[in-house]
Amino acid sequence: MALGMIRAQKLKSFFSLIGVLIGVTFLIAVVSIVQGMNVYMEDQFANRLVGLNTFQLRQRPGIVTGDVDDAEWRAWFRRPRISYADARYVRERMTIPAVTSFYCADRMTLTYNGKEAKDIELQGTEPSYFQIKNFELSAGRIFTEQETRAGTPVLVIGDLIAEKLFEGTDPLGKSVTIAGLPYRVIGVVAKQGTLFGISLDKFVTMPYSAPGRRHICPHNILDELQVQAENPAVMQEAMDEVEGIMRGRRRLKPSEENNFSLQTAEGALEGWKKISGIMMMALPGLVAISLVVGGIVIMNIMLMAVSERTREIGIRKALGARRSDILAQFVVESATLSLLGAAFGIGAGIGLAFLVQALSPLPAAVAPWSVGVGVILGISVGVVAGVYPATRAAKLDPITALRAE
Amino acid sequence: MNPEVIRVRDLERRYDMGGETIHALRGVSLDIRRNEYLAIMGPSGSGKSTMMNVLGCLDTPDGGEYWLNGQEVSRLTDDALARVRNKEIGFVFQTFNLLPRATALHNVELPLVYAGIGSKERSRMAIDALQRVGLGDRMHHRPNELSGGQRQRVAIARALVNRPSILLADEPTGNLDSTTSEEIMAVFSELHRLGQTVIMVTHEPDIAAFAERVVVLRDGRVESDRLNRESAA
Numbered sequence: 001m002a003l004g005m006i007r008a009q010k011l012k013s014f015f016s017l018i019g020v021l022i023g024v025t026f027l028i029a030v031v032s033i034v035q036g037m038n039v040y041m042e043d044q045f046a047n048r049l050v051g052l053n054t055f056q057l058r059q060r061p062g063i064v065t066g067d068v069d070d071a072e073w074r075a076w077f078r079r080p081r082i083s084y085a086d087a088r089y090v091r092e093r094m095t096i097p098a099v100t101s102f103y104c105a106d107r108m109t110l111t112y113n114g115k116e117a118k119d120i121e122l123q124g125t126e127p128s129y130f131q132i133k134n135f136e137l138s139a140g141r142i143f144t145e146q147e148t149r150a151g152t153p154v155l156v157i158g159d160l161i162a163e164k165l166f167e168g169t170d171p172l173g174k175s176v177t178i179a180g181l182p183y184r185v186i187g188v189v190a191k192q193g194t195l196f197g198i199s200l201d202k203f204v205t206m207p208y209s210a211p212g213r214r215h216i217c218p219h220n221i222l223d224e225l226q227v228q229a230e231n232p233a234v235m236q237e238a239m240d241e242v243e244g245i246m247r248g249r250r251r252l253k254p255s256e257e258n259n260f261s262l263q264t265a266e267g268a269l270e271g272w273k274k275i276s277g278i279m280m281m282a283l284p285g286l287v288a289i290s291l292v293v294g295g296i297v298i299m300n301i302m303l304m305a306v307s308e309r310t311r312e313i314g315i316r317k318a319l320g321a322r323r324s325d326i327l328a329q330f331v332v333e334s335a336t337l338s339l340l341g342a343a344f345g346i347g348a349g350i351g352l353a354f355l356v357q358a359l360s361p362l363p364a365a366v367a368p369w370s371v372g373v374g375v376i377l378g379i380s381v382g383v384v385a386g387v388y389p390a391t392r393a394a395k396l397d398p399i400t401a402l403r404a405e
Numbered sequence: 406m407n408p409e410v411i412r413v414r415d416l417e418r419r420y421d422m423g424g425e426t427i428h429a430l431r432g433v434s435l436d437i438r439r440n441e442y443l444a445i446m447g448p449s450g451s452g453k454s455t456m457m458n459v460l461g462c463l464d465t466p467d468g469g470e471y472w473l474n475g476q477e478v479s480r481l482t483d484d485a486l487a488r489v490r491n492k493e494i495g496f497v498f499q500t501f502n503l504l505p506r507a508t509a510l511h512n513v514e515l516p517l518v519y520a521g522i523g524s525k526e527r528s529r530m531a532i533d534a535l536q537r538v539g540l541g542d543r544m545h546h547r548p549n550e551l552s553g554g555q556r557q558r559v560a561i562a563r564a565l566v567n568r569p570s571i572l573l574a575d576e577p578t579g580n581l582d583s584t585t586s587e588e589i590m591a592v593f594s595e596l597h598r599l600g601q602t603v604i605m606v607t608h609e610p611d612i613a614a615f616a617e618r619v620v621v622l623r624d625g626r627v628e629s630d631r632l633n634r635e636s637a638a
Contacts, residue, residue, distance in 0.1 A: 399463050
């Protein structure tokens with residue numbers, strides 16, 4: 001019956017649905033996209049950029065997604081840098097099982113066979129770095145501890161370098177020149193893919209002690225010491241231990257703040273978490289506004305329906321409909337209308353989420369609870385918006401109603 | 406003699422019309438027995454519409470008593486009156502008053518919906534009522550696909566489907582041509598012959614002539630109450 005009425009007035013019904021439709025679309029799409037972003041940021045961004053169960057001992061945070069004021073920035077730059085000696089000191093004194101690697105990097109130009117590749121990240125690391133990053137090789141081998149100690153000029157290259165600089169020819173054993181010094185390619189890291197559309201395969205890794213170190217790790221200074229705890233359970237313990245060791249080495253009083261940073265994937269995500277938190281907090285407001293508008297539209301449509309169908313109400317009352325029967329009829333009609341809007345909204349929201357997935361690297365994680373909330377909101381808006389018109393209908397005097405045109 | 410279905414005593418009904426009080430009924434008393442066929446006549450303003458509304462439990466009187474089937478109904482609440490209308494009264498209106506978007510079958514089922522009867526039983530009873538008025542083959546037509554006479558038959562089927570104590574018809578032929586009017590009046594006569602109590606409000610003497618008893622109202626009072634010789638014979 002309710003559906004019949006809605007079908008009979010398709011266009012009017014459709015317009016009355018728009019408010020609820022937009023509200024629920026909003027809800028589903030924003031929740032999906034924010035959750036998709038969360039999944040993406042955690043899986044991809046943090047773990048691939050920082051590494052699983054990994055933290056980095058640094059002079060200052062490297063990945064900053066939150067707000068930092070100028071004074072704080074300047075304070076970071078005044079801190080002492082992390083030296084080889086600092087890193088070795090920490091490594092020797094750590095008791096929690098962990099894998100560590102020196103790490104420094106800068107952008108350099110590579111030359112092979114007269115061809116240049118500019119702006120390539122040259123990393124100076126140790127063999128353990130490949131374990132921390134969970135890199136697999138598609139060809140060749142990684143460099144050894146001996147090569148690291150000896151500072152042998154060897155390179156393990158990213159997939160993109162193998163592809164672009166060597167154009168399909170086997171890069172193993174070939175000589176690449178960086179800042180005038182020759183390096184021998186000994187391995188290729190399997191393709192890592194992209195992050196926010198930026199290739200993760202545009203890098204080359206050499207032992208931190210290799211000849212090019214004066215370009216990336218000058219004066220025995222490191223960008224960071226990477227520490228990967230054996231498992232998530234000891235991650236915090238490992239961080240506390242490293243913090244203690246460093247504070248001891250730098251003779252910091254209990255009142256003094258750390259003059260170094262321990263960066264984790266979690267920490268790198270802090271800024272993002274703040275943004276997504278704000279979005280999730282603003283969401284109820286946005287949804288509420290469109291639902292209130294949707295509710296008012298539905299209420300008006302229902303008031304119109306009541307006055308257009310006064311005679312029908314009179315007939316029904318003459319035939320024995322009680323107030324509650326009429327009330328229920330119009331509330332159900334209103335709720336059906338609104339629920340229909342919510343259903344379209346859920347469809348549109350999911351569609352939008354998948355569109356975002358298709359056009360961006362974000363996964364579309366449609367949250368089942370948001371669909372549930374959409375349905376409940378749809379029904380509630382309809383019921384609330386329907387009560388007043390339905391009450392008016394229920395109170396109509398049958399004689400007057402029967403006389404209506 | 407059959408028992409009384411309706412007993413009305415000193416019925417009064419007043420309306421306020423812009424500060425002026427209009428006395429639509431000024432003490433009407435009337436007894437109607439089961440299986441009577443009664444016409445209420447009177448010029449416009451005589452109070453016959455008000456009488457019809459009060460008898461149909463659509464309106465409540467300001468004074469007097471109205472016993473319907475042994476129950477005093479003049480002081481009931483809206484919802485209690487709805488119950489009474491549903492169980493005791495079958496309405497047939499001048500303008501048919503069918504739901505335009507519903508099929509004949511659904512229109513006839515409507516009183517049963519409000520009586521709380523299950524859908525199977527409902528459609529069985531509605532089909533039966535439609536067959537009784539000769540519309541067994543038009544059940545799935547909508548009102549706009551039916552002629553005026555057919556529409557009024559649907560309305561009669563709807564009025565009868567709950568087996569009401571009284572069939573209350575308000576100018577039932579007012580919107581019909583004379584041939585169709587006679588057909589409809591034949592339906593009423595047949596129902597009366599089968600035992601149905603029929604009360605009809607009309608201003609047309611030709612139509613009132615089908616009834617066996619005619620009550621004439623004037624200025625809110627019963628002016629005359631007599632038996633029709635032809636139909637009594």
